[in-house]
Amino acid sequence: MHTTLGEERRTSVVYARATAVRPFSFALLEGYTRARVLTYSASLPTILRFLERFEDFECVFGYEQVAARAEQVWAYQQVVHEGLLKEALALDDEPKNELFRRIREHTARFHVLKTALSHAKLYLLDGPHGHLVLMGSANVSERALFDPALTTGPAQLEVLAAFEDDLAWAHYEGLYEVVREHSANRLTLPGGPPNTAEVPFERLPVNAEAESSGSVVLPANVVAPPPVLTARAERLTKSYRPVAEQLDKVRGQPLVKLPPSVLGKLARLVRQARATDAQQVTHLALHGARDALVLNGEPLSLDAPEEEVRRDAELLARFFESYRSGFVGPVARQQQLYFALLAWLYASPLMVDFLNAARAQNLPPYAYPLFAVLHGKANCGKTQLLKVLMKSMFGTYVFRESADLTATHLRGLQAESGRFPVVFEDVERTRFQQHAPALIKATTDHGHLEEDLAPMVFSMNADENSTFPEEIRKRCLMIYTPAQFPADTSSEAFRANYKLVTDILHGVGTSFYRTYLRRLLAAVRLGEAPGDVLALSSRVVAGLLGEATGRSYEWCGEVSLAAVQALQKDRVREVLLDLWRTNARAWQISGDRVTLRLGTYEVPGLKRDLPGYLVNDGASKGGNLVLHRKELEAFLGRRLGRGWWNRFGH
Numbered sequence: 187m188h189t190t191l192g193e194e195r196r197t198s199v200v201y202a203r204a205t206a207v208r209p210f211s212f213a214l215l216e217g218y219t220r221a222r223v224l225t226y227s228a229s230l231p232t233i234l235r236f237l238e239r240f241e242d243f244e245c246v247f248g249y250e251q252v253a254a255r256a257e258q259v260w261a262y263q264q265v266v267h268e269g270l271l272k273e274a275l276a277l278d279d280e281p282k283n284e285l286f287r288r289i290r291e292h293t294a295r296f297h298v299l300k301t302a303l304s305h306a307k308l309y310l311l312d313g314p315h316g317h318l319v320l321m322g323s324a325n326v327s328e329r330a331l332f333d334p335a336l337t338t339g340p341a342q343l344e345v346l347a348a349f350e351d352d353l354a355w356a357h358y359e360g361l362y363e364v365v366r367e368h369s370a371n372r373l374t375l376p377g378g379p380p381n382t383a384e385v386p387f388e389r390l391p392v393n394a395e396a397e398s399s400g401s402v403v404l405p406a407n408v409v410a411p412p413p414v415l416t417a418r419a420e421r422l423t424k425s426y427r428p429v430a431e432q433l434d435k436v437r438g439q440p441l442v443k444l445p446p447s448v449l450g451k452l453a454r455l456v457r458q459a460r461a462t463d464a465q466q467v468t469h470l471a472l473h474g475a476r477d478a479l480v481l482n483g484e485p486l487s488l489d490a491p492e493e494e495v496r497r498d499a500e501l502l503a504r505f506f507e508s509y510r511s512g513f514v515g516p517v518a519r520q521q522q523l524y525f526a527l528l529a530w531l532y533a534s535p536l537m538v539d540f541l542n543a544a545r546a547q548n549l550p551p552y553a554y555p556l557f558a559v560l561h562g563k564a565n566c567g568k569t570q571l572l573k574v575l576m577k578s579m580f581g582t583y584v585f586r587e588s589a590d591l592t593a594t595h596l597r598g599l600q601a602e603s604g605r606f607p608v609v610f611e612d613v614e615r616t617r618f619q620q621h622a623p624a625l626i627k628a629t630t631d632h633g634h635l636e637e638d639l640a641p642m643v644f645s646m647n648a649d650e651n652s653t654f655p656e657e658i659r660k661r662c663l664m665i666y667t668p669a670q671f672p673a674d675t676s677s678e679a680f681r682a683n684y685k686l687v688t689d690i691l692h693g694v695g696t697s698f699y700r701t702y703l704r705r706l707l708a709a710v711r712l713g714e715a716p717g718d719v720l721a722l723s724s725r726v727v728a729g730l731l732g733e734a735t736g737r738s739y740e741w742c743g744e745v746s747l748a749a750v751q752a753l754q755k756d757r758v759r760e761v762l763l764d765l766w767r768t769n770a771r772a773w774q775i776s777g778d779r780v781t782l783r784l785g786t787y788e789v790p791g792l793k794r795d796l797p798g799y800l801v802n803d804g805a806s807k808g809g810n811l812v813l814h815r816k817e818l819e820a821f822l823g824r825r826l827g828r829g830w831w832n833r834f835g836h
Contacts, residue, residue: 223309256430273471274286777815
């Protein structure tokens with residue numbers, strides 16, 4: 187069946203009839219010697235399984251949208267090309283050497299799209315005794331192509347249809363060849379492990395094609411890149427835009443020409459863009475038997491000398507003890523809450539494993555939050571805390587600005603960062619409320635998540651009366667910071683605290699955290715979700731800190747998620763009790779109802795902050811907030827009556 191590019195750009199309808207249904211396993215692929223795959227995304231461990239079974243393997247990486255304009259093509263191809271190399275360099279020596287041997291001998295080939303729309307997942311298998319087409323929703327990943335004989339853990343629910351007849355083979359092989367020949371570039375991968383995953387601009391596939399063929403013509407219309415690539419691809423696209431402006435347009439058509447004569451000039455312009463982007467990308471992944479962490483392509487050793495672990499532990503303890511000097515307000519409570527955030531943040535790169543295990547066990551996902559909200563007044567030490575904790579984890583800290591907080595950027599950053607925590611510092615509350623809830627809800631309530639998915643922290647200034655919807659509170663670790671450091675920057679106390687924290691920030695290393703990770707990874711390998719991940723993590727941290735320093739601390743101990751949530755309820759309870767004591771006229775009690783008359787502007791905020799079971803939604807209107815009396819009295823821990831004496835605790 188001959189196909190043309192024009193025909194195959196359209197969605198095709200293949201009429202078929204089911205004759206059998208079987209669970210997927212790699213045993214179904216036995217007997218074939220060649221595999222050609224069109225996929226939207228792929229994991230290298232699954233690619234290696236194909237290489238073990240097929241003498242010849244070819245993969246075309248598809249694209250969710252039409253890649254348009256030269257700068258978008260460059261950005262997309264760079265992300266895919268370098269992503270594949272990063273994964274390859276993180277492999278153990280034996281599979282790494284085998285992969286590059288196959289590449290060197292051209293029995294493993296990889297292509298990346300440059301123009302054509304293709305979100306299809308297609309597998310073409312053939313050999314001496316016949317051929318087989320598999321097509322459907324399954325990408326080349328361990329969870330999509332789940333084989334219980336080879337993989338443990340939960341599987342994704344995907345669908346593949348199988349065809350063995352000649353008509354289907356001719357149609358799908360024709361579609362594949364059209365996409366590969368007319369719309370894709372081959373990745374020119376090295377025959378051996380390179381020193382770096384960075385791909386020189388001139389070696390990007392579309393540029394290599396221009397060099398060898400004399401010229402490449404690209405579309406000039408603009409289409410957004412797919413969400414999973416957005417964060418980095420958009421940054422690269424912006425960096426490449428002035429470079430693309432050097433290209434000549436095709437007269438009368440929405441096209442530009444990429445001749446080989448300009449590649450040298452473009453490469454020089456790109457070096458600055460590369461340097462800028464390299465400073466912004468941080469990636470963490472979990473490889474091997476789920477016990478090997480890889481940071482920016484380099485294995486993260488979990489072995490650390492005892493003296494370095496002790497040094498880091500003592501610096502962390504000094505940091506938490508520093509809140510006793512100069513801070514005013516409920517300092518002990520702040521220490522406990524900040525320690526809870528430490529326990530969550532330390533565990534957060536592995537949270538996706540606990541969350542997926544919980545789903546496999548049909549447990550509710552809310553005990554395994556991938557998101558944290560840190561809010562409080564200015565000068566309460568939020569930024570210092572996050573800097574010290576991140577530095578103690580990975581030797582660096584990367585903060586995202588509030589302007590990066592958009593719905594599209596969030597999804598891209600979460601996928602692009604792997605397991606590396608994405609921290610938004612000084613977030614505007616309105617921006618958070620506009621863009622974050624959809625991602626928080628979708629990620630928490632989704633089915634099986636990607637194996638490498640970044641946790642997120644949102645830090646913002648907000649007073650104690652600031653409110654968050656219950657749908658956010660139950661899906662996030664909520665930390666409100668009650669104590670503050672006086673804003674007198676000329677005081678001796680301020681200078682002393684600043685110097686202490688700066689010294690700790692410069693001195694703390696990653697040995698304590700790497701030792702912690704070794705202990706926590708044992709829990710991940712069990713494949714079961716702990717009943718309370720915060721309690722598990724805080725127990726590990728407290729035990730390790732006690733061993734390393736030989737001391738115990740009031741703020742350091744096992745803390746449960748329920749205890750942190752109870753502190754949040756305590757804050758809301760205090761607000762209500764304060765209203766009861768100071769604004770008696772706002773309260774009206776009638777039978778099983780309590781009505782708070784606060785005004786149109788005050789009610790929505792307080793309503794969002796209250797547990798949902800307290801609120802009578804149907805009766806609450808305008809400036810009147812109607813609450814269920816019995817549940818409210820239980821929540822406040824006191825009876826509510828009309829008598830004036832009830833306002834004084836009787």
